[in-house]
Amino acid sequence: MIMLIPYMQRASKLLIPHKFISSIRLYNSFASQLSPTFHAFSNVDSVVSALITAISTCSSISYCRALHCRVIKSVNYNHGFIGDQLVSSYVELGCTKDALELFDELPDKDLVSWNSLISGFSRRADLGICLGLLFKMRFEMGLKPNEVTVIPVVSACAGVGELDVGKCIHGIALKSGMLLEVKVVNSLINLYGKCGCLEAACCLFEGMSVQSLVSWNSMVAVHVHMGLAEKGIGYFIMMRRAGINSDQATVVSLLLACENLGVRKLAEAVHGYILNGGLDGNLAIATALLDLYAKLGILSDSCKVFGEMINPDAVAWTAMLSSYAMHGRGREAIEHFELMIREGVLPDHVTFTHLLCACSHSGLVEEGKNYFKIMHKVYGVELRVEHYSCMVDLLGRSGHLNDAYKLIKSMPIEPNCGVWGALIGACRVRGNIELGKEVAERLFSLDPSDSRNYITLSNMYSAAGQWRDASKVRALMKQRVLIRNPGCSYIEHGNKIHCFVMGDQSHPDTERIYNKLEELVRKNREVGFASKTEYVLQDVDEEVKEDLINKHSEKLAIAFGLLVTNAGMPLIITKNIRICGDCHGFAKLISLIEKRPIIIRDTKRFHHFTNGLCSCGDYW
């Protein structure tokens, strides 16, 4: 038996989010009559139904335990499947131990009880427990799984990318004739799609006698998730031609496709579609839209979408927080987080990932350290490996490399590539070759196929003038058949994405672009800007270095943008790697000289250049 009394006593002292107050009131109106004289109460079913409603909507562990206590005192576990509901809520709230203990205690467990437990662990993407339960149910209890059992297990496989296990479940479903059930096939489409087997997903889809809206949605979603946005949109068009009306899941996938393609015009078109269909009040759609605008560089539109939301939930608050973080607005991110807490919305592990990241990107070391310290103590959010990555980044980037290293050594969980990656990044910024070399060795053994590790180490050697060591690392890369993708910059103009690589001469307007660039370089020199040739990581003469750096892809994109857009219009440029220090300084001055806001997005975040300054405060 789980000890519930202390939790009951504590529950009354804890803050319960306001959105659950209505269900608590509903429960309380009955609970006031739940006493030792309960048997005199005439409508037991009403009490059970009120308890079930309260249990199913409860988001606080302590409150759930208090309700559990009331169940023990008042009704039978089997009454109206109240025991199953308690188990589900415990799983949902992350109390997996309590859920499994209670499940063991439940008398007369049937297929529904097992299915609801498996489904709960599937939502937590805990495939191990799902499989254990499936095995126990089948071979110890002799219960035959049905469609409702199989679907969440397949979904859990998709969630963690376990294709082989998923294939076994596919086999079981096939043998049991479950493939006639549309929902089972849909879950399999999702599994194969998410695991990168698009051919298998398409084959299942085409083999269906009738495709449901979810089948179409799955096809759109899996293609978009695999980075094949155009194909995803193609399925959307086919779906419309087949006379199927889209729903919110379709629209969310379309918004993700826009993000994938990075085309603002398309995003605006989908936004129009959302407004026409009256879908703007949908929280999932509004959140995806907010996130999309932020990723396209238009933070003001993200703020607008968030401001228009009615009762934003934790995901929406977190999306806005991540937008601030992405745009280097650390202080605003913190204010937003504090407001979220005051509004009674509970932060989760993703919220803290972004909050720590916001602190890291803005150099708010003390604030970040404090949130890291209290996130579990005050908010009950468990520390995950990604939180450690953010902290290592925060400490390392701000120059506390030893503290970052000590933190890794003290981790209660195994540090992964992300954690070591954050440290090597900090070593590069701080020019600590000794530690960088050690970290690189760890990364090489953890993932020998990730070319970034080799490139970072080689660049560290080059920046220190250790050309021989740099070339040795490059040779190792060659030996392991790893290639380096060239850095490129993109800019949208006239319904087209224009892409530039360093020294690019393939654009039809090349001559004009180079003339403009020459003019910009000259203007920069006139105001005293000296090229930072230390960012050229090749062993060549100073003059050649200057020539190379002046042809960097972001400079070409800036020159092109200035040529084709009207005065005063902001330039929005996307880079596939981080902007170099020289281009950063160049963009700052151009924003001042040409009176143009310039926004440059690298793989994850934005630099806003205005009037000679950058939003990152030169801290990146």
Next chain:
DNA sequence: TTAGGGTTAG
């Protein structure tokens, strides 16, 4: 059964 927020390194 599908869909919204995910950090860190070129």
